[in-house]
Structure formats: structure tokens, C-alpha cells
């Protein structure tokens with residue numbers, strides 16, 4: 156007999172660690188935690204409009220895809236995510252999912268060391284290590300050394316990670332991803348802190364309000380604003396490549 | 403040696419031995435199996451050349467070949483995108499490539515021009531403009547204007563004015579702008595842009611000049627520095 160696929164606990168954004176712990180206690184500590192922000196191969200559910208941030212669509216598509224296997228969704232509805240994150244928590248609840256709303260307040264901000272944001276290594280791997288720290292706050296056993304930045308990547312983990320492969324290993328990570336590593340997801344000061352003189356790509360998903368920040372910061376620091384909706388195409392790749400090579 | 407700038411709608415091919423320039427539609431170029439280039443830039447040239455150059459880098463190097471000034475801004479208005487470079491002391495200060503918003507506006511003007519049989523040399527600039535968020539939104543506005551009685555030529559001039567405003571804002575509202583691409587031959591576009599800043603038309607071959615390799619910009623090695 157084929158064993159039934161395991162149930163999972165989904166989450167998105169950066170929920171409070173305590174809420175994650177309580178959800179695991181309640182629904183099963185053995186259940187895998189799955190980041191619903193990330194494309195998991197789910198088909199397009201068609202439940203949201205086409206001009207919706209792709210990360211938000213991923214959350215809904217993944218939820219529909221996992222359906223009954225999804226024991227609960229720990230939804231980041233705080234300032235560290237966005238209004239869309241709050242709205243889809245409401246939609247998911249309306250669709251019958253068990254939704255646990257979670258918001259990190261300033262009083263709960265951590266001050267974790269910026270290890271992966273400031274070290275050398277494949278950008279894709281370092282962004283993944285940072286995002287893993289949302290559910291596992293244990294310090295890395297293989298702590299890399301910091302390096303001097305030649306380039307910068309500012310933004311959220313993209314829907315299509317291939318854009319990260321264009322960057323050299325000496326790229327520092329800024330923006331929301333750095334805030335996650337620090338354990339301060341809605342710290343706007345930290346999100347907007349850039350090392351002057353480091354040529355930085357200000358990345359956003361299309362239709363995200365962070366485009367306003369990216370535009371402002373790109374102008375202020377002489378960086379380049381890049382937005383991408385679904386897959387990275389040749390033109391987006393060419394634009395990033397030209398900036399990285401010539402800056 | 404054949405070098406080519408394979409744009410989304412037009413392909414410019416230069417034989418550097420004879421200096422013969424051929425401009426053909428890209429949809430024709432992609433059907434020709436006999437065409438292979440020594441150096442190429444532009445999306446459709448990627449798989450038919452020995453050496454491929456990034457479009458923005460080709461534009462930057464071509465601009466430096468054609469413009470002798472220390473500080474200047476150049477914009478390439480293409481069929482589906484805008485590319486912009488600002489030089490200070492002949493070094494790149496800012497570069498940008500508008501792919502999403504404002505996309506396909508160039509190609510849309512060509513389509514609408516053919517549809518309404520417009521003569522862009524004779525078309526008078528309009529003081530009014532249409533908000534050209536992208537080609538499709540702009541086209542919808544033109545059709546709406548025409549259907550509610552605005553002259554087709556005036557509607558097209560309004561679309562061009564909208565595109566000009568996008569270009570002017572995208573380039574940071576400079577006093578003077580060097581223009582690259584097919585719009586250098588569009589009189590209505592040139593006259594409209596001239597109301598915002600002084601314009602120097604460089605023609606359609608700026609990226610090709612870049613491919614000739616007279617000016618090589620220093621490029622960072624993106625593979626180095628691995629831990």
C-alpha cells in the first residue's frame with residue numbers, strides 16, 4: 156500500500172518564532188514546515204488577478220496544491236510582510252484553511268549577527284541559508300568569514316532564483332533579506348541601509364510596494380532598480396549583467 | 403566582417419569591409435539560415451554569432467565612439483524598451499533599461515502608424531499627451547480618442563508626446579539628450595522631445611559602432627572572488 160503523503164505546516168513571511176513553536180506543538184512537531192512563499196511546482200490556481208505579486212500568488216497556489224495536507228498556515232500579517240500578506244490570510248481562512256495570524260512587533264526584534272549577508276559565496280545559497288533561519292534560529296556551524304563587497308543585492312528572495320546566479324560571490328545582501336537575517340523583519344532603517352559606493356541592484360517583485368523604496372534608493376545610491384514578475388528573461392538578465400560588469 | 407544589432411523589430415547589419423549597412427525586419431532575419439555574424443548584440447542575435455555582446459554595453463561603447471563630450475546622457479528608444487546611460491568624465495555614472503513599464507511603446511507607434519497610414523515627417527507635434535503606461539494602454543487610448551472624434555494624426559502625435567514624456571523622465575530630465583535608435587528618423591518625435599530638452603540624433607547604428615570595438619569599457623570579472 157502506498158503510504159499517504161505526510162501532512163505539512165505551511166508558513167509565509169517571517170512569523171514569530173513562538174507562533175511557529177506553538178503551531179508545531181499543536182499540529183505535530185514531526186510535520187515538515189514548508190515556506191509557502193516559494194514556488195513548489197504548484198499549478199496556477201487562477202484565484203488571484205494576474206497583476207498580483209508572484210510571491211503572494213505562490214502562497215495561494217501552494218495552499219490550493221497541498222490542500223488537505225496543509226494542517227495549518229502560519230501567516231505573517233505584520234509590517235514585515237505587506238498588506239497583501241494580511242489580505243490573503245483572510246482569503247485563506249475563507250477558503251477553509253486553519254490560519255494562524257502572526258506579527259512580530261518592534262519589541263521582539265532580535266539582533267542577530269549578519270553572517271550570510273556579509274560573507275562571500277554563492278548568492279543563491281546564502282539567501283537560502285538566511286531564509287532557513289526563519290524556522291531554525293540556531294547559528295550556523297560553518298560560519299563563513301566576512302568579505303569586502305564588490306556588489307550588492309537589495310531586496311526580497313526572488314520568485315525566480317536564477318537572477319541571483321548572475322551576481323559574483325562577493326555580493327553583499329541588503330534590504331528585507333538582511334532584515335530577516337538580523338531577526339528584524341520590519342526594521343525600515345535597516346532595510347534601507349546600504350554601503351555607499353557598492354554598486355547595488357535594487358530588486359523587487361513586480362506589483363510590490365517595495366518598488367517605491369527600490370526606486371528611491373537606486374536614485375540615492377546610484378544603483379539600478381530591477382523588477383521581475385515571473386521568470387527572469389534575457390532582457391532582465393542582460394540588464395543586470397551590464398550593470399554588474401560596468402559599475 | 404558582418405556585425406549586427408538584432409533589435410526586436412529591426413535588424414541592422416554592417417559589413418565592416420565595405421561599410422555597407424543593411425536594415426531588415428527581424429522577423430525576416432530570423433528566417434534566414436544563411437545569416438551568421440562575427441559579433442552581434444540584441445536578443446535575436448544570440449544564437450547566430452561567434453561573439454555576443456550585451457546590448458547595454460554595446461550602446462555604451464558605441465556612444466563613446468560617437469560623442470566626444472566628457473559628460474553626456476544617451477537614450478536608445480527601441481521597439482520594446484528604453485536604454486539609458488549617463489556618462490560623467492566619460493565614465494558610466496548611471497545606466498538603466500526600462501523593460502516593464504513603458505514597454506513596447508516604440509513598436510506600438512510603428513503599428514499604429516501603419517494602421518492609420520501616418521507620415522511621421524509631416525505629423526505636427528501635439529501639445530496634448532496620452533498617458534503611455536505601456537504600448538497596450540497607449541494603444542487603447544489612441545483608439546478611444548479616434549473613436550470619439552479626435553483626428554487620427556492628432557491622436558498619434560499625442561501618443562508620441564506621451565512617449566517623449568516617459569523618455570524625458572526616465573533619463574532624469576537632462577538639459578541635453580543624445581538619441582539613438584529608429585526614432586532619430588521620426589520628425590514628430592524629435593520636435594516633441596525638443597520642447598523638453600535639446601536633442602542630438604545619433605542615428606540607428608550606435609550599438610553597431612559599439613560592436614566595432616573602438617572603445618572598450620572596463621568590465622568587472624563576475625566569476626572571481628570565490629571563497
Ligand code: SF4
Pocket residue numbers: 208209210211236237238239240311360362363364365
Ligand atoms: S514581494 Fe512585496 S508584495 Fe510580494 S509578498 Fe513580498 S512584500 Fe508582499
